[in-house]
Amino acid sequence: MDIRGPRLRKPSDEALAFTSSMADDGRIARQVILVNLAHMAALVRAGEVDRKLGAKCVKFLVGASAEIPPGAKSEDFHQQLEQAAVDSLGVETAGFLNYGKSRNDQVATAIRMELRGSVLALVGSVVGLQSALLSQASKNGAVLVPGYTHLQRAQPATFAHHLFAHFDAFQRDAERALQLYARVNLSPMGSAAMAGTSVKLDRRYVAGLLGFHGLVRNAMDAVSSRDVAVEALSCATIAALDASRLAEELILWSSAEFGFVELADAYAASSSIMPQKKNAVAAEMARAKAGSVMGGLVAACAILKALPYSYNLDLQEVTPHLWRAMDDVTATLGVLAGMVASASLRKGRLDSAVHGDGSTAVALANYLVRERGVSFRQAHAMVGALVRASADTGAPLQEVAASRLAHVSAGFGKKVSVDRGTIEGLLDPARFLEGVATEGGANPRSIAKELRLREGDIASTRSSLSELKARLAASERRLRATTLGLAREVKSGD
Numbered sequence: 414m415d416i417r418g419p420r421l422r423k424p425s426d427e428a429l430a431f432t433s434s435m436a437d438d439g440r441i442a443r444q445v446i447l448v449n450l451a452h453m454a455a456l457v458r459a460g461e462v463d464r465k466l467g468a469k470c471v472k473f474l475v476g477a478s479a480e481i482p483p484g485a486k487s488e489d490f491h492q493q494l495e496q497a498a499v500d501s502l503g504v505e506t507a508g509f510l511n512y513g514k515s516r517n518d519q520v521a522t523a524i525r526m527e528l529r530g531s532v533l534a535l536v537g538s539v540v541g542l543q544s545a546l547l548s549q550a551s552k553n554g555a556v557l558v559p560g561y562t563h564l565q566r567a568q569p570a571t572f573a574h575h576l577f578a579h580f581d582a583f584q585r586d587a588e589r590a591l592q593l594y595a596r597v598n599l600s601p602m603g604s605a606a607m608a609g610t611s612v613k614l615d616r617r618y619v620a621g622l623l624g625f626h627g628l629v630r631n632a633m634d635a636v637s638s639r640d641v642a643v644e645a646l647s648c649a650t651i652a653a654l655d656a657s658r659l660a661e662e663l664i665l666w667s668s669a670e671f672g673f674v675e676l677a678d679a680y681a682a683s684s685s686i687m688p689q690k691k692n693a694v695a696a697e698m699a700r701a702k703a704g705s706v707m708g709g710l711v712a713a714c715a716i717l718k719a720l721p722y723s724y725n726l727d728l729q730e731v732t733p734h735l736w737r738a739m740d741d742v743t744a745t746l747g748v749l750a751g752m753v754a755s756a757s758l759r760k761g762r763l764d765s766a767v768h769g770d771g772s773t774a775v776a777l778a779n780y781l782v783r784e785r786g787v788s789f790r791q792a793h794a795m796v797g798a799l800v801r802a803s804a805d806t807g808a809p810l811q812e813v814a815a816s817r818l819a820h821v822s823a824g825f826g827k828k829v830s831v832d833r834g835t836i837e838g839l840l841d842p843a844r845f846l847e848g849v850a851t852e853g854g855a856n857p858r859s860i861a862k863e864l865r866l867r868e869g870d871i872a873s874t875r876s877s878l879s880e881l882k883a884r885l886a887a888s889e890r891r892l893r894a895t896t897l898g899l900a901r902e903v904k905s906g907d
């Protein structure tokens with residue numbers, strides 16, 4: 414029997430191919446089978462379906478394949494699975510599978526189940542990249558690097574300070590994804606098409622079997638909403654943006670112009686014509702993926718915008734964007750982790766970059782404020798004039814400052830002088846950084862403490878991750894045990 418029933422004549426092949434989600438349903442097929450199992454277990458438990466019939470359905474589902482053969486023609490995997498059950502068990506038995514459920518609540522549930530794993534994979538890859546950043550920080554953290562604003566040298570920093578900046582952005586990505594997880598992990602089952610059902614299903618029992626920690630309460634909301642998909646795409650997008658900024662820095666820093674970093678050959682590619690080339694191709698793709706991920710977010714928003722409640726097939730079009738984005742961002746973070754961990758610093762280049770470029774000039778201004786009672790704006794102007802003179806004459810700032818500060822400062826209405834030794838000390842990048850007094854600043858003395866704080870972040874994300882994974886595995890074991898117990902009640906020959 415064709416489960417589509419007699420209401421409509423056959424769909425055109427073209428329309429069926431156009432509206433079918435079979436090509437993308439492979440991603441949720443396993444979850445769809447689990448949802449069917451839990452639903453049947455609940456029907457039997459409620460006495461809504463005869464135990465023997467239910468046991469046969471469950472036995473079929475336990476052995477059902479989640480592989481979708483290429484070219485299989487169906488509206489979707491939900492329909493194909495039920496049709497296969499009817500073909501195999503007969504409609505008197507398998508005809509109870511969809512009692513009290515709809516593809517609408519089923520697909521919303523399967524997406525949430527699959528998304529749980531994708532979110533945890535995303536968090537796992539974030540934490541992997543974070544630990545690569547920390548391994549660089551503990552190896553090379555004390556190396557001085559130029560810090561940039563407007564991509565112009567601004568002030569020196571420690572390499573650790575720069576790595577921690579990226580780390581902290583990824584920390585928020587991990588936290589955001591874990592908060593999202595709590596909103597994903599709610600069950601739509603029992604909502605049926607959109608109004609709920611007269612079938613006496615215990616929604617909380619089904620939710621428990623499927624590892625959810627609660628319900629999407631309103632049945633219409635449960636089948637109509639995809640905001641958790643949008644939220645996941647937002648989390649993916651933000652993480653991909655953070656990753657692309659790191660990727661861009663790897664590309665810049667490994668260029669001849671910067672020359673601060675040597676990337677491992679494993680993440681580079683050569684040119685088919687220029688024998689000398691070493692292109693940072695993995696970082697380029699990481700940078701590009703952010704565009705694709707963001708595109709998925711925009712696509713999902715555009716599909717959902719102004720969509721009337723409740724279910725519309727438009728919702729089907731959101732899901733492939735979700736999986737692609739989650740996979741892209743997870744792969745991006747994984748590759749970047751390897752690139753970061755295997756990169757080496759070109760310390761000589763960094764050393765010459767941080768010395769003698771005037772990027773410590775504010776230390777002299779601060780000294781004039783603290784020790785000579787000059788207002789900061791005046792001190793800023795005095796030092797600015799010295800820097801300008803240094804640029805005009807080509808003489809190093811410390812020389813110009815030593816010889817001309819008295820004259821320049823007099824011009825700003827407050828004559829001060831500072832001896833050359835003091836000026837040299839103030840302008841020295843290492844001394845500059847040792848003078849940083851604020852929490853979260855680039856003082857090298859704080860590296861060890863900042864490192865420990867972040868090791869704590871990693872440990873706590875990892876423990877949340879393993880707890881959530883263990884809960885998922887336990888609920889799946891429970892579902893298997895419940896349904897296998899039922900399946901075993903089918904006598905041979907039945």
Ligand code: ARG
Binds near residue numbers: 488516520728
């Ligand atoms: N293939 C559909 C999707 O992915 C499943 C739900 C279909 N529901 C329906 N009433 N046609 O969203």
